Every structure is written in C-alpha cells, then in structure tokens.
Amino acid sequence: MEKFYVTTPIYYVTAKPHIGHAFATIVADVLARWNRLLGKDVFFLVGTDEHGTKIEKAAREAGKTPKEFVDEVANTYIEAWRTLNISFDKFIRTTDEEHEKAVSEFTRLVWDNKDIYKGVYEGWYCVPDETFIADFEVKEGKCPECGRDVQRIKEDAYFFALSSYKEDLLKIFDENPEFVKPAARSNEILNRLKGEIRDLDITRKSVKWGIPFQLDKEQTVYVWFDALINYISALGWPNESKFTEFWPADVHVVGKEITWFHAAIWPAMLLSADIDLPKTILSHGWWTVDGKKMSKSLGNVVNPIEISKKYSVDALRYFLIKEKSIWEDGDFSEKELVSRINGELLADLGNLVARTLTLAEKFKGKIEGKQEIEDKLNMNKIKELFESYDVNSALNEIWTFVRSVNKYINDTEPWKLTGARLGAVLNNSLEALRIISILLSPFIPSTSDSIQTQLGIKLGSIDDCKFGTFNGKVKRGTNLFNKITV
Numbered sequence: 096m097e098k099f100y101v102t103t104p105i106y107y108v109t110a111k112p113h114i115g116h117a118f119a120t121i122v123a124d125v126l127a128r129w130n131r132l133l134g135k136d137v138f139f140l141v142g143t144d145e146h147g148t149k150i151e152k153a154a155r156e157a158g159k160t161p162k163e164f165v166d167e168v169a170n171t172y173i174e175a176w177r178t179l180n181i182s183f184d185k186f187i188r189t190t191d192e193e194h195e196k197a198v199s200e201f202t203r204l205v206w207d208n209k210d211i212y213k214g215v216y217e218g219w220y221c222v223p224d225e226t227f228i229a230d231f232e233v234k235e236g237k238c239p240e241c242g243r244d245v246q247r248i249k250e251d252a253y254f255f256a257l258s259s260y261k262e263d264l265l266k267i268f269d270e271n272p273e274f275v276k277p278a279a280r281s282n283e284i285l286n287r288l289k290g291e292i293r294d295l296d297i298t299r300k301s302v303k304w305g306i307p308f309q310l311d312k313e314q315t316v317y318v319w320f321d322a323l324i325n326y327i328s329a330l331g332w333p334n335e336s337k338f339t340e341f342w343p344a345d346v347h348v349v350g351k352e353i354t355w356f357h358a359a360i361w362p363a364m365l366l367s368a369d370i371d372l373p374k375t376i377l378s379h380g381w382w383t384v385d386g387k388k389m390s391k392s393l394g395n396v397v398n399p400i401e402i403s404k405k406y407s408v409d410a411l412r413y414f415l416i417k418e419k420s421i422w423e424d425g426d427f428s429e430k431e432l433v434s435r436i437n438g439e440l441l442a443d444l445g446n447l448v449a450r451t452l453t454l455a456e457k458f459k460g461k462i463e464g465k466q467e468i469e470d471k472l473n474m475n476k477i478k479e480l481f482e483s484y485d486v487n488s489a490l491n492e493i494w495t496f497v498r499s500v501n502k503y504i505n506d507t508e509p510w511k512l513t514g515a516r517l518g519a520v521l522n523n524s525l526e527a528l529r530i531i532s533i534l535l536s537p538f539i540p541s542t543s544d545s546i547q548t549q550l551g552i553k554l555g556s557i558d559d560c561k562f563g564t565f566n567g568k569v570k571r572g573t574n575l576f577n578k579i580t581v
C-alpha cells in the first residue's frame with residue numbers, strides 16, 4: 096500500500112491555538128484526508144514544541160514549573176484539534192521520553208560525523224522566535240523577523256557545521272526545484288543559500304529547560320535542533336518499523352517564517368546523520384487580522400474554538416481554506432466568514448442538497464437515465480491541484496462543480512417535470528451530490544457525513560467519483576447550514 100506522511104509545525108506551548116495554527120493544521124488535515132480517499136496508508140503528525148527560553152520564562156510568569164505549564168497547554172492543543180475534527184494519527188510532545196532519546200542519538204550521529212565543534216556564541220538572540228541573530232541583521236535593537244527586542248548573549252556553545260553543507264543544499268535546490276513550494280519562496284531560500292552561511296549554535300548553557308546535551312552536561316540542546324527531530328522521533332526513529340514505513344515525509348506543512356529551518360537547517364542535519372530528506376516543504380502564507388499580525392499586545396488574536404462554536408467547525412474549516420491562496424497572506428474578517436456561509440455553504444451547497452432531496456423523497460418512479468453533467472466535473476484538474484498541495488485551488492475547482500450542478504437544476508426545472516424525465520434529472524443531481532460529498536469530505540467532513548446520511552450512502556474513495564445509477568435510499572434531513580443574520 097502506498098504511504099503518505101504529512102506533518103504540521105509543532106507549536107510553542109506559550110500561546111493558545113489561534114486561527115494561524117488552526118489554518119496550518121487544517122491544511123495538513125485536508126491533505127491527510129484526501130490521501131486516505133486515494134487509498135493510501137496515511138500517517139498524520141501534529142504536536143507541541145515544549146522546551147527553550149520562551150517556555151521557561153512563560154512558566155515562571157505563570158507561577159508554575161515548566162512541566163506543569165507545558166502539560167496544561169499541550170492539552171489545550173489536543174482538545175482544540177479534536178474539536179476542529181483534525182484526523183491526526185499522533186500528537187508528539189518534545190518532552191516525550193522517546194523524543195528526548197532520539198535527540199541524543201541524533202546528536203551522537205552528527206558528532207561522529209565530525210559536524211559538531213565547541214566554540215563561543217557571541218551575538219543576539221530573539222526569545223519569541225528562539226533564533227540567533229548576527230550583529231548585521233539586528234535592526235535598531237530589534238529582531239529582523241518579528242520586530243521585537245533581542246537579547247545580547249555570550250556563552251560557551253557547541254556549533255553544527257551548517258556552512259559545510261552549502262554545496263549539498265544548493266544541489267538539492269538545483270536538482271529538485273519543487274523541494275520548496277511555492278517557487279517564489281524556494282527562490283528566497285536559494286538566494287539566502289548563495290550568500291554567507293554561518294554555522295549554527297545548537298546548545299545553550301544558560302537555558303536549563305531543554306534536553307541535556309549528551310556530550311557536555313552543562314549544556315542543553317538548542318530548541319530548534321531539538322524540535323526538528325520530532326518528525327522522525329514520532330515514527331520511533333532510530334528503532335521502530337514505522338520509520339522505515341513512512342520516512343521520508345511526503346510533506347512538511349510550515350509557515351513562511353520557518354521555511355529556512357525546514358528547507359536548509361533540517362536537510363543539513365539529515366545529511367549529516369545520513370538520513371533521507373523529506374520530499375516537499377509546503378510554505379504557506381499568514382493570516383492577519385485587520386491587516387495586522389496577530390499578537391497578544393494588539394489584542395487581535397482570533398480563537399478558532401470560539402469561532403467554531405459561534406458558526407460551526409465546518410464553516411471555519413471551509414472559510415480558512417477557501418478565503419485565500421495557501422501561499423499568500425490573507426486577512427481574517429468575521430464579516431467575510433458570514434458572507435461565505437450565507438453565500439456559498441448555504442446558498443450553493445445547502446440549497447442544492449435541500450431541493451434535490453425534497454424532490455427525490457417525493458418521487459415514486461425509477462431514478463435512472465443518461466449522464467448530463469459529468470463533463471462539468473474536472474477530476475484530473477482536482478487531482479493535479481491536490482498533487483501540487485494547492486488545497487485552496489482544489490476547493491475552488493470543486494466549488495465550480497457545485498455551482499454547475501445548481502445551474503443544471505435551475506435549467507432543467509425538475510419541479511415542473513414528471514416520470515422518466517424527472518427520474519433522469521434526479522439521477523444526475525443525486526449522483527453529483529454523492530460525488531460532491533466525497534470530494535468535500537477532506538474540507539468539511541461533518542457536512543459530507545450529513546449529506547451522505549441524507550443520501551443513504553457511505554463514503555467511497557476517489558474511484559467512486561464517477562457517474563452511474565444512484566442507488567442510495569434518500570431521506571431528507573435538517574438543513575446543512577442556516578442563514579446567519581448580523
């Protein structure tokens with residue numbers, strides 16, 4: 096059976112989940128569910144990043160031990176992903192014992208390969224981003240990435256010889272231009288690789304909340320070096336067969352700001368440890384709120400759980416994928432969300448289901464007849480868009496089909512028809528709905544379930560997305576979506 100391994104970033108437990116985290120996780124969930132529909136054996140990993148300065152500090156401020164603090168927030172993530180119907184196979188925490196062991200083993204391999212040496216780190220550090228920043232990168236005392244204050248540090252440290260992998264990394268980009276998606280972001284990474292590459296400090300002497308560095312117990316492992324290893328430790332590396340089965344990952348879903356870590360540092364680490372590289376790094380754009388980056392200080396952080404309670408889980412899932420290109424930034428607005436619920440989920444899909452099912456339930460004749468709308472469904476295009484991980488365009492293409500089925504019903508006016516002609520129009524419409532319920536299931540799984548219950552069928556695979564003679568037993572249920580008035 097073909098395998099598919101997809102991961103999300105592991106989130107810092109300093110913040111509760113917001114719509115940015117929900118977005119990345121839903122993108123990965125859509126890919127996991129789509130690949131299950133293709134009949135693949137899927138492993139979908141999510142998790143939390145629990146070590147480092149920022150968490151040490153947050154725990155202190157909350158008056159808790161780091162362990163108490165991380166346990167609490169990790170649970171918030173697990174609950175959030177369950178609420179949002181995320182079909183993960185494993186939730187990894189970097190405080191898991193197996194992960195800590197894997198980090199030590201990985202470090203040993205890199206050491207044996209002579210890629211670790213001792214030195215002194217003198218420079219800047221951005222605590223919120225957990226990144227080292229060189230003098231020339233600091234802008235007026237601020238982090239060039241997030242604009243927040245940086246700290247000066249000088250301490251003994253161990254370095255990873257990242258610079259010695261420069262040529263290998265350039266070769267990866269040269270041989271596989273699709274390694275990082277989209278192309279524009281791949282070019283940014285490539286340009287950075289062509290410039291000066293500095294070795295990476297991979298230990299911290301002053302940070303106690305971290306995995307002990309086996310080669311020098313006065314040091315802990317730098318949080319990013321620790322975190323990246325989650326993608327293999329979650330598979331039981333260096334032991335278990337799951338690693339052999341699922342590695343290399345098909346796709347790491349990551350936000351644009353952490354692409355460098357995944358597209359340069361992680362591959363170099365893997366090369367040093369002699370482990371295969373992941374196939375694709377999908378680098379997505381950000382959500383802003385009222386044009387601004389979400390932050391606690393601006394008070395504009397949108398909580399996905401509150402939104403899903405107010406509207407519905409599927410409304411949120413649909414909106415986050417439909418509203419903006421996966422690669423670009425987009426602005427979150429509740430007004431737009433409401434307009435997509437009323438104008439698309441209800442007006443296009445909900446009404447289509449309601450009117451087809453109402454007619455079908457009353458009809459006593461045979462539901463059968465020739466195909467009249469199958470050419471409106473472009474399965475090849477949908478498959479290709481999924482293969483290129485463009486879930487936003489895939490959903491747009493599916494929605495084009497939803498709209499053509501509505502148009503078909505408007506044009507054929509089945510409410511004026513009887514007998515065999517009505518049976519044929521109903522067959523086309525019900526078959527279309529059956530296929531739509533399969534195609535939409537990665538995006539809005541509960542809605543798909545409820546369409547299928549009303550159609551009296553069970554979810555099929557992608558191979559079932561072909562028109563035939565409808566053989567469900569219809570029973571009209573409650574409306575899929577209700578009009579939101581504000």
Ligand code: MSP
Pocket residue numbers: 103104105106107114115116118119144322323325348349350351352353380381382383389
């Ligand atoms: N812990 C690291 C990741 C380690 S992965 C080995 C980290 N964590 S984070 O909590 O800051 O999460 C970052 C990720 O969350 C981003 O890369 C992105 O996927 C998602 N998002 C966080 N804010 C976001 C938006 N405003 N918009 C979209 N996604 C964003 O970095």
